[in-house]
Amino acid sequence: MTEHSIKGKSVIIAGGAKNLGGLIARDFAAHGAKAIAIHYNSAGSKDDAQATVAAIMAAGAQAVAFQADLTTAGAVEKLFADVTAAIGRPDIAVNTVGKVLKKPLFDISEAEYDEMSAVNAKSAFFFLKEAGKHLNDNGKICTLVTSLLGAFTPFYAAYAGTKAPVEHFTRAAAKEFGERGISVTAIGPGPMDTPFFYPAESAEARDYHKTAAALSPFSKTGLTDIADIVPWIRFLVTEGWWMTGQTILVNGGYTTK
Template structure:
C-alpha cells in the first residue's frame, strides 16, 4: 500500500470535485493537507471535517489563483503551518463547453484563461520555488487537449498551455529529484458542468456513447492516478501526461 506519512500536500481548488477527492485521498494515506478555496467556505469546512476525522492535519487557505500575490501567500501559509511542502496539485480551474468559436466573448476568454492558464502557471511557479527535494508536482489537465471537441475551443486551449509548462519544469528542476506530471481526465461525472447536467442530456449521452466502458471518468479514477504520481512508485516518471478516460473518444 502506498503511504504519504510525513508528507505535506497542497491542492488548489480543493473545496469540491477533483481537488476534494485528491485532498481526501492524500489525507487517507497519511499526508498533512493544505486546502485552497476561492469562495466556497462552507464546502471547504466540510472537507476540513472529513480530513480531521481521518486523523490527518489540515489547514484551509482562501486564495484567488488569478492573483499571484494570493498564490504566494497560499504557499507561505502552508510552509508556516507545516514547515515544508512535498506535493503540489495545480487543480483549480473552470469549464466552458458547447460554445462555438464564433460565439465566445472577450470576457469569457479572459476569465477562463485567467484561472486555467495564469492561475496554473503561477501555482506551478511557486511550487518550483518551494517544493521539497524529491517532491511531486501535478497539473490537472483535460482530455479536450488530446481530442479536440467542437464547442471546447476556449476551455481546451486554456488547459493545453500549462501542459507545455509541465514539460519545461520537469527539465528545469529534475536535478532536485522533483517529478512534474499532468493528469488528463476525461469528462468527470458529477463534477463541474456535469454536476448539474442530467444524464439524459443529449451531450451527456454523446459522451457515454463514446466510452467503450459505458461511463464517464469518476473522481476516484483521477485520485487513483494522483496517488500513483505522489508515491515512490512514480519516482522516475516525469514530464509525462497520463490520459484517464477509459479509452473514450472524448
C-alpha cells in the same frame, strides 16, 4: 534511496474543498499524510472546505484551509507563503483548479477568453512556479488538465485551448526542477461525473459523453468517476515518481493522443 510515499508528507491541494480535490485530500489523509492544506476559490465553498478539513483531521492528519482567487501571481505567492507558515514546506502539490466553457468560437467574448486563460493557464503557471520554489527536494507536482487535449471537436476552444499550455508548463518545470528530484506531471480525465460537468452540456451532449468512452458500459454513469482518477494521482506522487514531464489522459478510452 529516497522513499516516495505519502506517509508523513505535507501536501497542498488547490481546489481541494470538494469533488475531485476533496476526494484527493481525504485519500491522502487515509494514506498517512502528515498535514494537508486545501485551497478553495470562493466563499460558496467554505462549508465544503470545512467538511474536508474535518475529514482530514478525523483521519489523523493536520489540516488547514485557505480561500483565494488564484488568477493573479500575488495570490498564488500568498497562498504558498500562508501554507508554508501553517504546515511547513510542502512535499506534494496538486492543482485541480479549472473552469469549463463550451461555446462556438464566434460567441466567445474577449472577457470570457481572458477569464478562461486566467483560470486555466495563468493560475497553473504560477502554481507550478511557486510549487517549484517552495517544495522540499524530491517533491511531486500534479496538475489537472482535460482529455479534450486529445480530441478533434468543436466548441471547446476556450476550455481545452487554455488547458493546453499546461502541457508545456509541465515539461519545462520537469526539466527545471528535476535537478532537485522533483517530478512534475499532468492528468487529463475524461468528462467527470461532478456538478461542473452537467451545466456546460446539453442533454444530447451529455448522452453522447456517457457512451463515448470504450469502457463507458462498465461505469455506473458512463462518465469518468473521480474515484478512478484519485489512484492515478496517488501513484504519480509516490511510486510513479519516475514519470515526469508527461501529460497522461485517464479516461476509459474517451480520447487518446
